[in-house]
Amino acid sequence: xxxxxxxxxxxxxxxxxxxxxxxxxxxxxxxxxxxxxxxxxxxxxxxxxxxxxxxxxxxxxxxxxxxxxxxxxxxxxxxxxxxxxxxxxxxxxxxxxxxxxxxxxxxxxxxxxxxxxxxxxxxxxxxxxxxxxxxxxxxxxxxxxxxxxxxxxxxxxxxxxxxxxxxxxxxxxxxxxxxxxxxxxxxxxxxxxxxxxxxxxxxxxxxxxxxxxxxxxxxxxxxxxxxxxxxxxxxxxxx
Numbered sequence: 001x002x003x004x005x006x007x008x009x010x011x012x013x014x015x016x017x018x019x020x021x022x023x024x025x026x027x028x029x030x031x032x033x034x035x036x037x038x039x040x041x042x043x044x045x046x047x048x049x050x051x052x053x054x055x056x057x058x059x060x061x062x063x064x065x066x067x068x069x070x071x072x073x074x075x076x077x078x079x080x081x082x083x084x085x086x087x088x089x090x091x092x093x094x095x096x097x098x099x100x101x102x103x104x105x106x107x108x109x110x111x112x113x114x115x116x117x118x119x120x121x122x123x124x125x126x127x128x129x130x131x132x133x134x135x136x137x138x139x140x141x142x143x144x145x146x147x148x149x150x151x152x153x154x155x156x157x158x159x160x161x162x163x164x165x166x167x168x169x170x171x172x173x174x175x176x177x178x179x180x181x182x183x184x185x186x187x188x189x190x191x192x193x194x195x196x197x198x199x200x201x202x203x204x205x206x207x208x209x210x211x212x213x214x215x216x217x218x219x220x221x222x223x224x225x226x227x228x229x230x231x232x233x234x235x236x237x238x239x
Contacts (some may be wrong), residue, residue: 001188029111031158042075043078044074046232070093074091084113085112122164123163129172134161144187150181167213176203
């Protein structure tokens with residue numbers, strides 16, 4: 001009985017270890033270039049994700065529900081061409097559930113957006129976003145102390161329209177989400193490690209930007225996949 005109980009504790013702790021930092025959906029923004037050639041912009045973005053994860057630990061299927069994650073990024077944008085825009089992000093993410101809160105370690109990455117069609121107020125384009133994340137922390141579950149450190153890579157590939165009318169821009173479309181990462185840590189002082197990945201997850205996004213002045217833009221966005229959803233907000237200063 002004690003052996004079975006300990007095995008259950010290990011499964012619970014290790015499942016939290018592997019799942020604690022995945023699916024940090026980040027804002028995509030309009031899937032088109034929005035800057036002129038040579039134009040710069042800076043900004044800040046925030047995303048709040050809520051998701052469930054399924055996996056296998058010690059041969060047992062495990063589901064972790066209602067995980068929440070906040071991601072904070074400083075952004076730099078540059079217009080490589082009137083139809084191509086580069087984005088660089090750097091910041092941190094913070095994971096939280098009933099048993100664990102991460103320390104909020106490094107998060108960063110880049111994105112490329114291109115406009116491939118334009119007609120009057122409507123543009124069509126595509127966006128490629130790649131981000132890297134790290135998170136670490138410790139806790140006690142069912143009386144067992146544990147530590148963890150995760151690092152993972154996420155990719156978002158989106159396509160869709162962007163409609164601009166005066167100070168308002170509306171956008172949206174489908175996107176694909178890919179994850180690949182690993183977790184390391186200890187359970188009761190014993191080293192453990194594992195991998196987590198998601199070959200492909202299909203989702204959708206919709207958002208709006210409002211230009212407050214010639215160089216200040218506020219944005220909101222909503223994303224959803226089969227296992228996650230996110231609410232995002234951003235502010236951008238163009239030069």
